[in-house]
Amino acid sequence: AQSVAQPEDQVNVAEGNPLTVKCTYSVSGNPYLFWYVQYPNRGLQFLLKYITGDNLVKGSYGFEAEFNKSQTSFHLKKPSALVSDSALYFCAVRDILTGGGNKLTFGTGTQLKVEL
Amino acid sequence: DTEVTQTPKHLVMGMTNKKSLKCEQHMGHRAMYWYKQKAKKPPELMFVYSYEKLSINESVPSRFSPECPNSSLLNLHLHALQPEDSALYLCASSQDKGATGGSYEQYFGPGTRLTVT
Numbered sequence: 537a538q539s540v541a542q543p544e545d546q547v548n549v550a551e552g553n554p555l556t557v558k559c560t561y562s563v564s565g566n567p568y569l570f571w572y573v574q575y576p577n578r579g580l581q582f583l584l585k586y587i588t589g590d591n592l593v594k595g596s597y598g599f600e601a602e603f604n605k606s607q608t609s610f611h612l613k614k615p616s617a618l619v620s621d622s623a624l625y626f627c628a629v630r631d632i633l634t635g636g637g638n639k640l641t642f643g644t645g646t647q648l649k650v651e652l
Numbered sequence: 653d654t655e656v657t658q659t660p661k662h663l664v665m666g667m668t669n670k671k672s673l674k675c676e677q678h679m680g681h682r683a684m685y686w687y688k689q690k691a692k693k694p695p696e697l698m699f700v701y702s703y704e705k706l707s708i709n710e711s712v713p714s715r716f717s718p719e720c721p722n723s724s725l726l727n728l729h730l731h732a733l734q735p736e737d738s739a740l741y742l743c744a745s746s747q748d749k750g751a752t753g754g755s756y757e758q759y760f761g762p763g764t765r766l767t768v769t
Binding site for chain 2: 582638
């Protein structure tokens with residue numbers, strides 16, 4: 537079974553500093569990996585994905601993620617954090633369903649808190 | 653446009669009521685999903701529809717009944733719910749098999765906050 541792990545429940549960072557939210561994965565075959573962000577009382581917003589190609593993936597709101605096959609990691613990064621980045625972040629891996637559609641398996645989530 | 657809309661935003665219902673949640677997307681996606689999410693937890697997949705047919709039912713109790721009347725709409729009918737069913741219910745959609753150049757990321761609606769009393 538495919539899975540992702542987010543080892544940190546919470547990450548605190550000062551505004552203007554770089555941030556990293558960690559994710560490791562366990563898959564059979566090639567991984568399809570995603571990052572989503574959730575603000576309070578809102579749905580999940582798609583940030584970025586890794587399918588194939590460059591190991592550095594750029595996404596929305598200045599976020600990027602680095603795919604590392606040897607370390608089975610897909611860490612989310614941003615060079616300069618903003619207070620408005622404070623939210624709950626989920627890493628996910630995709631399974632294709634034989635009956636159609638696809639299944640996202642989410643990590644447990646990491647609460648990012650950016651302070652002034 | 654990557655918008656998925658859900659109505660209502662909030663719903664309070666008693667354990668004997670019947671209500672429905674609605675979801676709509678106009679991105680031409682042929683896969684649609686219902687998730688249940690408890691506070692600070694990841695979403696849990698409930699149902700998957702592919703080309704208007706039920707693809708996956710993740711062992712959801714029969715008091716939840718999904719319906720996909722056409723390729724843009726997804727409903728979730730609720731009956732005789734329990735207080736533990738109180739949660740945020742999220743709808744999502746994605747491209748499906750047969751889509752050219754698709755990477756199949758899912759786009760989520762804002763959710764319906766359900767409280768069962």
